[in-house]
Amino acid sequence: EVQLVESGGVLVQPGRSMKLSCAASGFTFSSFPMAWVRQAPTKGLEWVATISTSGGSTYYRDSVKGRFTISRDNAKSTLYLQMDSLRSEDTATYYCTTHRYNWFAYWGQGTLVTVSS
C-alpha cells in the first residue's frame, strides 16, 4: 500500500524558515517524480514544486521561486521542502504527492503550515 506521511508543519513568524518532510513507502520512491501541492484554508489546490526522479531537475511556481527548495533523498525514500522568507500567503496545508506522468496519483494526508506573527 502506498503511504506518504508529511511532517514539519508548525506556526512560524513571517520571514522565518521551516522544512517539511514526506516519508514514502509501499512503492519504488526513486522511480517517481514527486511534488508538493498546497491548499490555503477553505481554498483550492495550488501546485508548488516538482522534482525529477534523480533530483537533478526542479520546477517551482513563480510565487515561491527563490524562497522554496524541493529536494529528495532516494536512499531514505523521503521528499523535502525547505521554505525560506515565509509570508502570510504561504499559510496552507501542504500535500506531498507522486507524479504519474503529468497527474498526481497518490497524496499524503497533509501538514499545516501557519505563517503569522
Place this chain on the structure above:
Amino acid sequence: DTVLTQSPALAVSPGERVTISCRASESVSTGMHWYQQKPGQQPKLLIYGASNLESGVPARFSGSGSGTDFTLTIDPVEADDTATYFCQQSWNDWTFGGGTKLELK
C-alpha cells in the same frame, strides 16, 4: 498561466446523473485530470488524461472532453459522493480549477 474555471457548487438527489464542467483558458489537448476531495481528507485521483478511469474508482465516474471544455460525470450519484471535485491541467505547468462542491439533496 492556464486558468481553469469550474462552477462553485451543485446540488443533486441520489440516483440522478450529474455533470461537473471545467473550462480552460486555452487548449490543453487531453491533459485534464479530475480529483475528489472529501471534507478533512486529501484529494483522490479519479480520472486522468480526460477520460481514463483510475484503478479502483467506481465506473459510475467518467470523464470527457478535449481542448478547452471538459466534463466529469457521475451516474448514478450516491450519498458518499458528497465532496469537492477539482480539475487539473498538465499542458502548461500544473494548475487546478477552483473546485465544484457537490451536495446531495
